[in-house]
Amino acid sequence: MKLSAEIKAFQKRLGHEFANPELLVRALTHGSVSSATRPDNQRLEFLGDRVLGLVMATALLEADKKASEGQLAPRFNALVRKEACADVALQIDLGAVLKLGRSEMLSGGRRKQALLGDAMEAVIAAVYRDAGFEVASAVILKLWGDRIHDVEADARDAKTALQEWAQARGQKPPSYVEVRRSGPDHAPVFTIAARLQDGAEEQATAGSKRQAEQAAAKSLLDRLQN
Known part of the structure; x- marks a missing residue:
């Protein structure tokens, strides 16, 4: 060939x-x-x-x-x-x-x-x-x-880690809300907010909902832990 x-x-x-x-x-x-x-x-x-x-x-x-x-x-x-x-x-x-x-x-x-x-x-x-x-x-x-x-010593995905953090403190699991969607249909860009019961929130933007959710969860978890 x-x-x-x-x-x-x-x-x-x-x-x-x-x-x-x-x-x-x-x-x-x-x-x-x-x-x-x-x-x-x-x-x-x-x-x-x-x-x-x-x-x-x-x-x-x-x-x-x-x-x-x-x-x-x-x-x-x-x-x-x-x-x-x-x-x-x-x-x-x-x-x-x-x-x-x-x-x-x-x-x-x-x-x-x-x-x-x-x-x-x-x-x-x-x-x-x-x-x-x-x-x-x-x-x-x-x-x-x-x-x-x-690869991180603990490479659990950020959404799982954030949920465990919230549950360990008696809170409900975090919610993920689509704040904004932009770009053409074939290449959309999503902005997602990760929110906890106590009002803590972080947003992130990515080319897929899953990526944006993970990034928002990581950003929120980093802020809470630091």
């Missing part, structure tokens, strides 16, 4: 040249453009999630030989969640080589977090199928880099 110059350049950014380039093309094919003769990347995504999980679990055990399961679990979740995968995808400009249908392209699909995260997992599976676990592990560890060592 002859690859385009863009996909060849992507292989360099990824750090792996495919012996079977059809695997990479499949990993880059979104469901919006798939057909009977051009399968999408969903099956590879399923496999890539498991490969990534095993690599991250092993890396965390090696990075901190004394950590308990309770400490390792939130760190693991922080490293394998869709946001982390999408962040790595942006780092290597995976969106530039995604094969998308017209509607997805027009709606900003090349920068959608969920779509990028899924595609990153599919690419991981493609590397694994092409060259085996050791090569896939090396690619993952290189791409995730310092994220593994810099």
